Amino acid sequence: MTDKIDLLIAEDSRIQAKMLRRKLESAGYSVRWAENGQIALEMTRERAPALIISDIEMPKMNGYEYCSAVKSDPIFKTIPLILLSTLSDPEDIIRGLHVGADNYVTKPYDPEYLLSRVNDLLNTPLASSDDEEDTELRVKLAGKDYTVKAGKQQVLNLLVSTFENAVGKNRELIASNESLSVARDELEDSNKDLKRLNTDLDDKIQRMAYDLNAAVKIQRSLLPSVTPNIPSIEFAWTVDPCDDLAGDFLNFFPLDSRHVAAFVVDVSGHGVASSLLAVTVGRIMTPMVSATSLLVKSDDGDAEHRIVSPAEVAFELNNRFPMEDQGNLYFTMVYGILDMQTQQFKFVSAGHPNLVHVPLGGKPALIETADMAIGWVGNIEFEDHSVQLAPGDRLYLYSDGVPEAMDHDLEEFGDERMLANITEGQNQSVQASVKTLQAAVIEWCATNGPKDDVSILGFELTK
Numbered sequence: 001m002t003d004k005i006d007l008l009i010a011e012d013s014r015i016q017a018k019m020l021r022r023k024l025e026s027a028g029y030s031v032r033w034a035e036n037g038q039i040a041l042e043m044t045r046e047r048a049p050a051l052i053i054s055d056i057e058m059p060k061m062n063g064y065e066y067c068s069a070v071k072s073d074p075i076f077k078t079i080p081l082i083l084l085s086t087l088s089d090p091e092d093i094i095r096g097l098h099v100g101a102d103n104y105v106t107k108p109y110d111p112e113y114l115l116s117r118v119n120d121l122l123n124t125p126l127a128s129s130d131d132e133e134d135t136e137l138r139v140k141l142a143g144k145d146y147t148v149k150a151g152k153q154q155v156l157n158l159l160v161s162t163f164e165n166a167v168g169k170n171r172e173l174i175a176s177n178e179s180l181s182v183a184r185d186e187l188e189d190s191n192k193d194l195k196r197l198n199t200d201l202d203d204k205i206q207r208m209a210y211d212l213n214a215a216v217k218i219q220r221s222l223l224p225s226v227t228p229n230i231p232s233i234e235f236a237w238t239v240d241p242c243d244d245l246a247g248d249f250l251n252f253f254p255l256d257s258r259h260v261a262a263f264v265v266d267v268s269g270h271g272v273a274s275s276l277l278a279v280t281v282g283r284i285m286t287p288m289v290s291a292t293s294l295l296v297k298s299d300d301g302d303a304e305h306r307i308v309s310p311a312e313v314a315f316e317l318n319n320r321f322p323m324e325d326q327g328n329l330y331f332t333m334v335y336g337i338l339d340m341q342t343q344q345f346k347f348v349s350a351g352h353p354n355l356v357h358v359p360l361g362g363k364p365a366l367i368e369t370a371d372m373a374i375g376w377v378g379n380i381e382f383e384d385h386s387v388q389l390a391p392g393d394r395l396y397l398y399s400d401g402v403p404e405a406m407d408h409d410l411e412e413f414g415d416e417r418m419l420a421n422i423t424e425g426q427n428q429s430v431q432a433s434v435k436t437l438q439a440a441v442i443e444w445c446a447t448n449g450p451k452d453d454v455s456i457l458g459f460e461l462t463k
Contacts, residue, residue: 004030005122008049010040010066011084012058014370015351020053023111024118037066048076051122053114056085056092064099071100080121084109230260232340232391232462236431238438240401240454247274248399248453249282255296255337259307261287263335264457266352266399277329281317285335310335310348314374314382318350323375330375334397338389343461345395346386350374353400354415356422360392364422366415394430394460396422401452402437408447417444430460 007029011017014035021031032049034040038061040054052070056063063083070076082103083096096104103117235252247270252262265281267274284294294316298305308316313335323330334355336347347355351373354366371382389395405413421440425433434456441454 004028005051006030006032006047006049007118008040008043008052009033010037010052010054010058010063012036012055015373016055018372019376020111020114023115027115029118037061037063037069040066041069044070044076044079048079050079051118052079052081053118054081054083056083064095067096067101068099082114082117082121230254230340233260233338233459234430234462235262235457235459236429236434237457238434238455240438240442240450247271247278248401248455249278250397250455250457251282251285252457252459253287255287255307256305258340260338260340261285261295261335262338262397262457262459263333264352264397264399264455265331265333266401266453266455267331268329270452273327274329277321277326277331281321281331281333284317284320285313307337309384310337310346311382311384314348314350314371315380318374318380318382319378321375322378326375330373332373332400336395336397338459343389343391344386345389346384348382348384350382351376353398353403355387356396356398356419357387357389358394358396358422358426360390364396364419366419389461391461394433394458396434396437397457399453399455401450401454402441402456404452405441405445405450405454407444413441413444430458434458 005028007024009017009020009024009031011020011033012035017033017035021033024031032043034043036058037054040052041061044052054063054066058066061069063085067081067083070079070081077100080102081100082105083101084105084107085092093104102121105114105117237250237252239248239250241248247267248265249267250262250264252260255261263285265278265285267278267281286293287296293308294313295308296305297308314333317333321331330351332351332353334347334349334352336345336355338345348371349355349369350371352369354368356364357367358364367385367387369383369385372380387395403413403415403418407413417440418437421437422433425436428436437456438454442450445451
């Protein structure tokens with residue numbers, strides 16, 4: 001029995017790395033993972049992989065820097081390296097050539113396509129020393145000079161992968177152009193029809209604007225309006241949509257006289273579809289007691305009821321909202337239950353950013369978890385986590401729009417700034433601290449404005 005081919009993934013997103021690793025392992029490869037380019041370089045030096053797949057946008061050492069370090073080392077130069085990025089500017093392709101990458105795949109990518117690129121590169125290995133010397137070319141693009149030095153095989157591999165990406169986009173454009181041509185021919189048949197269609201279009205735009213405005217008001221009305229009167233606990237929250245409609249949703253409410261629930265939901269994407277799914281999930285997450293309730297269950301004819309554990313709630317939501325049935329939308333969620341007697345907060349975090357715990361007089365700390373997002377994989381088990389609170393302690397639940405907010409240089413706000421801001425607000429009320437954090441995030445990305453919804457839910461056990 002032959003050993004499995006060893007691949008190395010450099011990807012700062014733990015969730016995306018898990019999905020890619022699962023796909024590659026199911027194809028028969030052995031896969032290692034590094035969360036940034038610096039760690040990946042160390043792992044490469046420890047044991048050279050047969051092929052490397054690296055994201056470009058990573059902290060500490062990005063994909064270009066990592067690729068350059070690998071390709072400048074004679075020992076590792078012939079290891080095929082695929083760059084992944086959400087970017088698609090021609091300058092990015094030149095930068096890939098500049099550092100010696102062998103393939104370039106844009107996100108979001110088809111896993112089968114990426115797998116085919118892996119197979120092709122492994123079946124056409126680079127020579128340890130090209131028959132011809134590496135060709136050095138000088139390229140000027142967007143006012144910048146680049147020096148590209150790579151073997152012909154590397155240049156060909158990267159250009160072929162770029163061409164394949166371009167072909168896919170071109171097919172989409174051809175299909176769009178064909179649809180537009182048909183519509184144009186139909187419109188040219190009659191000027192009267194054209195006038196009527198324009199009139200109908202104006203009416204529809206006005207109705208859409210009216211409906212959108214109504215949808216915004218309805219969505220906001222579903223958010224907490226009046227803080228429930230819960231002894232010994234003080235809540236504060238904010239939701240700032242990056243568009244008119246938000247893909248985030250949050251709420252908090254008593255489940256019974258002893259238990260209080262709180263959650264934040266973040267649906268992938270933006271727009272109407274994401275907003276509808278966020279509202280749907282929010283409406284399902286209610287404390288209504290019944291045999292079919294998601295949060296509080298009771299048997300028919302039985303006065304007793306059972307508080308459903310957070311992990312069970314996540315499991316049920318995961319089965320109700322599979323990604324393929326929701327237009328490829330999924331959502332992350334943190335849902336927790338506070339026991340007012342024991343002051344323990346039990347929660348599940350499904351692909352969601354880490355909670356922040358602020359003990360009275362202590363430093364804020366992240367509570368790290370690593371469960372999958374809701375909708376990705378059916379029938380998976382989720383894990384309950386817990387944190388013991390005391391009077392004066394605070395918890396902050398938030399969407400990834402907080403730490404991932406970017407300034408004009410595309411630098412993220414980050415966990416460190418978030419924790420520092422929360423530390424500065426410890427002497428404020430929990431309401432003021434949430435507003436302070438919100439303002440800091442908005443100011444951080446003031447030039448371009450937030451590119452994602454910013455949602456924060458904080459609460460404090462009063463003394």
